[in-house]
Amino acid sequence: MERSEEALPDSAGLVLPSSTITANSSANSRGPPQWPTIDGPLGLSEEDSIEYARRFFKFGFLFLPWLWALNCFYFWPVLRHSPSFPHIRPYVVRSAIGFTVFTALLGSWALTFAIGGERLFSHVWDELLMYNFADKYGLTGWI
Amino acid sequence: MDQNSRPRRTILESLGEEIIRIITPVSICMFLVVILVSILNTNNDSSFSQSISTIATVAYTEDSSDSTWDKLKGALLNSLVFVVVVTAVTFFLVLLFYFRCTKFLKYYMGFSSFLVLAFTGGEIALLLVQDLSFPVDCVTFLLVLYNFTVVGVLAVFMSKMAIFVTQGYLVVIGMLVAYWFTLLPEWTTWVLLVAMSLYDLAAVLLPGGPLRLLVELAISRDEDIPALVYEARPVNHHNSGGGLTQRSWRRRSSGNESANSGCNVGSAHLPSGSSENRAYVEEVGAAGGDSALSAPLIERRIDVQMHLAEDVVPGENLALEGIGLGSSGAIKLGLGDFIFYSVLVGRAAMYDFMTVYACYLAIIAGLGITLMLLAVYQKALPALPVSVMLGVLFYLLTRLLLEAFVVECSINLLMF
Numbered sequence: 001m002e003r004s005e006e007a008l009p010d011s012a013g014l015v016l017p018s019s020t021i022t023a024n025s026s027a028n029s030r031g032p033p034q035w036p037t038i039d040g041p042l043g044l045s046e047e048d049s050i051e052y053a054r055r056f057f058k059f060g061f062l063f064l065p066w067l068w069a070l071n072c073f074y075f076w077p078v079l080r081h082s083p084s085f086p087h088i089r090p091y092v093v094r095s096a097i098g099f100t101v102f103t104a105l106l107g108s109w110a111l112t113f114a115i116g117g118e119r120l121f122s123h124v125w126d127e128l129l130m131y132n133f134a135d136k137y138g139l140t141g142w143i
Numbered sequence: 144m145d146q147n148s149r150p151r152r153t154i155l156e157s158l159g160e161e162i163i164r165i166i167t168p169v170s171i172c173m174f175l176v177v178i179l180v181s182i183l184n185t186n187n188d189s190s191f192s193q194s195i196s197t198i199a200t201v202a203y204t205e206d207s208s209d210s211t212w213d214k215l216k217g218a219l220l221n222s223l224v225f226v227v228v229v230t231a232v233t234f235f236l237v238l239l240f241y242f243r244c245t246k247f248l249k250y251y252m253g254f255s256s257f258l259v260l261a262f263t264g265g266e267i268a269l270l271l272v273q274d275l276s277f278p279v280d281c282v283t284f285l286l287v288l289y290n291f292t293v294v295g296v297l298a299v300f301m302s303k304m305a306i307f308v309t310q311g312y313l314v315v316i317g318m319l320v321a322y323w324f325t326l327l328p329e330w331t332t333w334v335l336l337v338a339m340s341l342y343d344l345a346a347v348l349l350p351g352g353p354l355r356l357l358v359e360l361a362i363s364r365d366e367d368i369p370a371l372v373y374e375a376r377p378v379n380h381h382n383s384g385g386g387l388t389q390r391s392w393r394r395r396s397s398g399n400e401s402a403n404s405g406c407n408v409g410s411a412h413l414p415s416g417s418s419e420n421r422a423y424v425e426e427v428g429a430a431g432g433d434s435a436l437s438a439p440l441i442e443r444r445i446d447v448q449m450h451l452a453e454d455v456v457p458g459e460n461l462a463l464e465g466i467g468l469g470s471s472g473a474i475k476l477g478l479g480d481f482i483f484y485s486v487l488v489g490r491a492a493m494y495d496f497m498t499v500y501a502c503y504l505a506i507i508a509g510l511g512i513t514l515m516l517l518a519v520y521q522k523a524l525p526a527l528p529v530s531v532m533l534g535v536l537f538y539l540l541t542r543l544l545l546e547a548f549v550v551e552c553s554i555n556l557l558m559f
Contacts, residue, residue, distance in 0.1 A: 039306050042377070052303070066290035067297075074305040106283060114278040131273045133281040 036085050038076045046085065049075065053091040060095060065102035068095040162514060164375040165474045166507060168314050169484060173506070175318045176485040177492040177499055180325055183270055184493060218330035222338035229342065233353040240360055240368070248369040253300040256316055256371065261292040263319045299371065306376055313373045317478050321485030325493065332490050333535060339483060340531040347525040358523050371478040480526050487534045497549065498541045505537040506530045 037043030044052060056071040075092045078085045118125045126132055209217070239248060265288050272279055298304045298312040325332065346352040361368045484506050491498035509530025517524055552558040 042306060044303055063286065064290055064293055066294050070294060070308060110279065110283045113280045117278065128280040130279050130281045130284045131269065134269050
């Protein structure tokens, strides 16, 4: 991953003490991270992050579990270090829970559909199948 | 500890890493397009070639029974029309930028990426599902597509999203548009590539070229051009302060303080090469929408920016922050380059994999040459011509000469 390729700043004291804490294990031993986002110093500050985390969480309710997953990915340091970032943490944790629940539901429905097939659904299966659905409504061939 | 006594990072680490960070996504995009072309085109060979009707084929629709000369003439006509349309749209864009309609341009970018992700992405996903006979139902499919599209538009639209996600979505958009371009007839595609690279050369280097005007406007106003631009992660140079690794649009006060503090220590022992070298490579590419959809043209702009300095004087640093062009060493490559490189390789894939390897190497070599020229000339240079010309040359040579050689050797069990 590209993050690990970033060279840590030299120890001559030119830079912020923990400005490039990344998600690798050596960083954890230094203590709480300074940056809540996974991009480190290139990402958001803590004050901006609260707004973003909240907005991502709220928008995720529009049937957007991928946005919740993105929320967790982006604020990964918040999840890893429990005591830090008390304002951001609730949103990220709730996003993670929401994403897991939604994915479990969607996954089970998709698997049931795929594995069950015609035996389970009888003629409705054919209608719900995507390529038949597309053919029926003429969705292909736009390209 | 004296800064001068520390060994500088080798050229491989500093420059090489920056180049790798731009070559990797270009390679990934090309690889994905090759995979798409291989999967989707083995099943239906010519059934799609007649169904495309776009701006690029408005003058002439290629028929496989036409003579070579007719095909060439038709392809030239098509490319001419396309280049004229692209030029007109680019001038219109420069006009809009001149009148500071940046909001409109941003919304237009978001809208066009929505179109690409939703419709082209949906179409291609549908084709994949059909070809692979994947038993997915419409609810799941539409939900996944909806998620993908909305998050993609957010990633492209919002500048403060996870870098990895933005980069990933830009690569995906490039891949989708490139695949769409490979659906054009063969002769038209090749002549179009050559025509676009010539247009690029003209638009960036000629004094009246639209892209040159755009770059000069952006520099004079210290603004960022609103465009779909892939920005590589900045490389953290050892000798520069940590605060310099912030992206250009960050205006945090604490960031400036840290940059200043870093540079104040650094200014005590300025290394020799302390001036900023900044160069631009700009180009505009546009994709024609399907006429049935009457979709607006999608603009792509290319902007390769290379930061060669190892350290920055504090005054210059503040000036650069004012210019807003990124005091970090990030290389930016616009999406048009991604698209046209991938179109070239995708078209080569439609013939055989041998041409794919040859064209890939040609394009990467061209990209390297372009970056070197950038370092030498340090002004706006077009990124498309060298790579595309090399790519087309290698394709022709491979198809005409190398293939015969390799096939004969293999048949006679000599090599390969």
